[in-house]
Amino acid sequence: MLNTAGGITGGDRYALAAAAERGTTLCLTTQACERAYRAQTGEVGQLRNTLTVEAKARIDWLPQETILYDGAALDRRLQIEMAAEAQLLMVEPLVFGRAAMGERLNGLHLRDRIMINRAGVPLFHDALVMTGDVSAHLAKPFVANEAGAMAALVYIAPDAAGQLGPVRAMLPDTAGASLIGDDMLVARFLAIDSFELRRSLLPVLIRLKGGPLPRTWMI
Numbered sequence: 001m002l003n004t005a006g007g008i009t010g011g012d013r014y015a016l017a018a019a020a021e022r023g024t025t026l027c028l029t030t031q032a033c034e035r036a037y038r039a040q041t042g043e044v045g046q047l048r049n050t051l052t053v054e055a056k057a058r059i060d061w062l063p064q065e066t067i068l069y070d071g072a073a074l075d076r077r078l079q080i081e082m083a084a085e086a087q088l089l090m091v092e093p094l095v096f097g098r099a100a101m102g103e104r105l106n107g108l109h110l111r112d113r114i115m116i117n118r119a120g121v122p123l124f125h126d127a128l129v130m131t132g133d134v135s136a137h138l139a140k141p142f143v144a145n146e147a148g149a150m151a152a153l154v155y156i157a158p159d160a161a162g163q164l165g166p167v168r169a170m171l172p173d174t175a176g177a178s179l180i181g182d183d184m185l186v187a188r189f190l191a192i193d194s195f196e197l198r199r200s201l202l203p204v205l206i207r208l209k210g211g212p213l214p215r216t217w218m219i
Contacts, residue, residue: 001028001063007035010043010073017050020057020086027060029214033095033194034063038071044109047076053086058157060209064217065093065149065194068134073109082118082156089208090116093151093201096134099193105134114152124154124184147174147190149197155185155208163208170207172200 001016008014020026028051039045053059061078068074082088092114097103109131116124130137138144155163160183167177167187177187187204191197205213212218 001030007037007069008045008047008072008074009037010039010045012045014046015048015050017052018059019052020054020059022054023056024054025058025060027062027209027214029062029216030064031216032064034066036066036068036072036074038069039073039109044073044075047074049076049078051078051080053080053082053088055083055085057083058087058089061088061090062205062209062214062217063092065095065197067095067194068097068105068108068110070097070103070105071107072105075111077113078115080114080116082116082123084119086118086156087158088116088154088156089205090114090154091151091201091205093149093189093194093197095149095194095197096138097148099148107132108134110134114154116154116156118156123156124180124186126152144190145174147192149189149191149194151189151197151201153185153187153189153201153204153208155187156183158183160185166207167204170200170203175200 051059097105112128114126139146163185164179174190179185189201
């Protein structure tokens, strides 16, 4: 997928819909990191992604990081509708300012939702809301202990239970993985910056994908 030309800012409206029909596999990624820039007062950028995975199909949703800048206002939603025998690998990485540039997020508005339904039944719903001085909030020891990047990963497949042990063995102390039901593995990652996030995230994605990631992840 092509990224937005100048990044997302307040008032922008973007939507993407993609489907994997029965018996197919679809891998989706971005050409580079997405960026959410400072918005004008009262304006919020909206991003809506909708995926449909039919029976015996699979989608690998592998966008690169979304980088949030100070003053950004972003309302993002990912909705995934799965058939009973569908499979999914999904990751959503977030970076809270560019650590190498010494950036801080003193004023941010983020509303982020991930909703996965299977056969019309809610399977995984996750919501994140952050406002105000997010850098100070993330610096707290029992929030993120100064982490500047995070990612959520969901893997839904018949071999999810068998992947739990190997995935946990790959994770640093700032990440964790759990099994929900028999076929859904959920992992969360925290890292000091985007470089460290990728260092822990990429080996897990490669394992769960069963092969190399799209070339743009390696550039």
